[in-house]
Amino acid sequence: MIVFDKGNGIKQITGKAQQKEIQRTIYYEIDSTIIDKGGEAILNNVLKFLLEHKDSIINLSGYACVIGKQNYNKGLSQRRADIVKKFFADGEARSAKNYLNR
Numbered sequence: 001m002i003v004f005d006k007g008n009g010i011k012q013i014t015g016k017a018q019q020k021e022i023q024r025t026i027y028y029e030i031d032s033t034i035i036d037k038g039g040e041a042i043l044n045n046v047l048k049f050l051l052e053h054k055d056s057i058i059n060l061s062g063y064a065c066v067i068g069k070q071n072y073n074k075g076l077s078q079r080r081a082d083i084v085k086k087f088f089a090d091g092e093a094r095s096a097k098n099y100l101n102r
Contacts, residue, residue: 026084030067033079035087043084047091060084 024046026039035043050056062081064073 028080030065031076033076033083035083040087043087044091047088050088051092058088 024042026035026042028034028036028039046058050058060081062077062079062084064076064080066073068076
């Protein structure tokens with residue numbers, strides 16, 4: 001497996017090192033589910049990795065700050081996770097479509 005940094009392969013790893021957990025965080029404006037350019041760059045890097053390593057597992061979690069009511073923030077957190085999930089699903093569809101159209 002190749003480990004990526006900003007979309008560029010930087011080193012080959014094998015064995016137990018392949019099971020390493022890698023975390024990426026994107027941030028949102030208050031009360032927003034819009035992914036900014038910085039977040040989109042992070043997600044594109046992760047998407048590229050996932051498309052090249054189909055056996056990889058991803059765990060998405062959405063969070064919100066403590067400002068606001070707990071039920072609202074729980075919903076906002078879920079919407080944020082859903083937006084990222086859709087980003088990956090759409091990216092995989094775009095990639096498959098691009099591959100099929102070549």
